[in-house]
Amino acid sequence: MQPIKTSGYTIYFNDDCYGYLQEVLTYEKYSGIFILADTNTSQYCLPNFLAQVPTELPIEIIEIEAGEINKSIETCIEVWHALTDLGADRKSLIINVGGGVVTDLGGFAASTFKRGMDFINAPTSLLAMVDASVGGKTGVDLGVLKNQIGVINNPVAVLIDTQFLETLPQPEMRSGLAEMLKHGLIADKKYWDNFSDLTGLTTDDLGVLIHWSVEIKNSIVEQDPNEKGLRKVLNFGHTMGHAIESHFLNSATPLLHGEAIAAGMVLESYFSMIKGFIGREEYETIKSVLLSIFGTNDFTSEDIESIMALLVHDKKNEAGKVQFVLLESIGNAVINQEVENALIINGFEDYQK
Structure with a gap:
């Protein structure tokens, strides 16, 4: 599947994701790499993802509890503390490996830590692939109120590997x-x-529909990036x-x-x-x-x-x-x-x- 270019970043699919990662980690000279995952993606997705991250830089893993209930400012504060304790700086990179909670919260944490650091979204759920990780919306819930706190800030890239869907419950x-x-x-x-x-939906059909869905959302976002x-x-x-x-x-x-x-x-x-x-x-x-x-x-x-x-x-x-x-x-x-x-x-x- 062809990458989808936006005005601020590119969305890569499947094998192209890891070719891009090799390129960006070679040429950007990041001071450190931090991967945010939740307790589910840490177990089911992270091993395969890490095996394809081509870098000699040390990689620090920050793990949060899974579930919408944890998409909170309290969890975000824990992530900020972890980044501080692990020595992250503005030249560090955060890669958010997970569903919408991880990409939303991770993008917000990266956008606000030390007034902003680079982040990449690697969505692992179907919902995050076609929606949450695309369009630059980041943020957390305020109690039970959805997405009340956040900013619109683009990732460096979005990496959609549809093989992660094999780990997803029905x-x-x-x-x-x-x-x-x-x-x-x-x-x-x-x-x-x-x-x-x-x-009659096959895995190949689903891949085509995911790409098509991202194209639809991206076309709308490109015309009105700040939701006016x-x-x-x-x-x-x-x-x-x-x-x-x-x-x-x-x-x-x-x-x-x-x-x-x-x-x-x-x-x-x-x-x-x-x-x-x-x-x-x-x-x-x-x-x-x-x-x-x-x-x-x-x-x-x-x-x-x-x-x-x-x-x-x-x-x-x-x-x-x-x-x-x-x-x-x-x-x-x-x-x-x-x-x-x-x-x-x-x-x-x-x-x-």
Whole structure:
């Protein structure tokens, strides 16, 4: 697969990842290399990755606990302390090997330690490959509130080795599909149509779809790197989805990011239909595809009340008003749409039918 060039860095795939690493470690003369991983990727991904890192420089491993609950400023402080204790400086390099928690938190830690050091993202989950590691967003959660603290800062490069997906549990693979489906819904109907039937999907097919998904996201980000307008379309499903994810984060049954976003996309597609942007047939198609992959979550009236209260913290809000991304059609989205509380409640009722 051909590398994808952005205005600030390049995204490499599979074998090209390690050719690039050899080049950058030879010519950049970094003072030290630090690899951030979580307890899962440290066990399942890091050995293979380290075997292909061509350098005689000592490599220090910093390990954090896995899970969204650890995407916090407290964990970031621990990383900063580890970097300090291990002698990192501004000429050091951090390589973030992991899913979205690792790439988001690691990118933020690197962007702020000593006012900024280079970092490379090596995403190991499907979700991180097609979303979290691309676009320069870094940051941590504030309690249960998603991605409230952070900066937009590009990595030196992104290294997508799809072999890491062989280590991924099935629920995590399914979680990543949500962002890929979103890319089709907001920007490319032909891409969406490729997901109407996943029964014959091969590993090679998935590799092609990952590359295609990254191209879609990169094209949007390149036109609006600081999310002043067009880039907001990438938040389709996320206004409701992040509130749902936040609500269940500390519960006995937390949802994976993709599971929450899938529910959010069904709800926001319903809002799109009721507001007259899409027809009922398009809505029913979207709902059918998403629920066939992710199933239906049960929401009590107390859950819905809590989720609606969390909407006020969404990052897209302006002047205290919740701003939604809705669909004009499959493949086209519209930003900055308000949705009445009564419509949100009706959306949950329709979702659970």
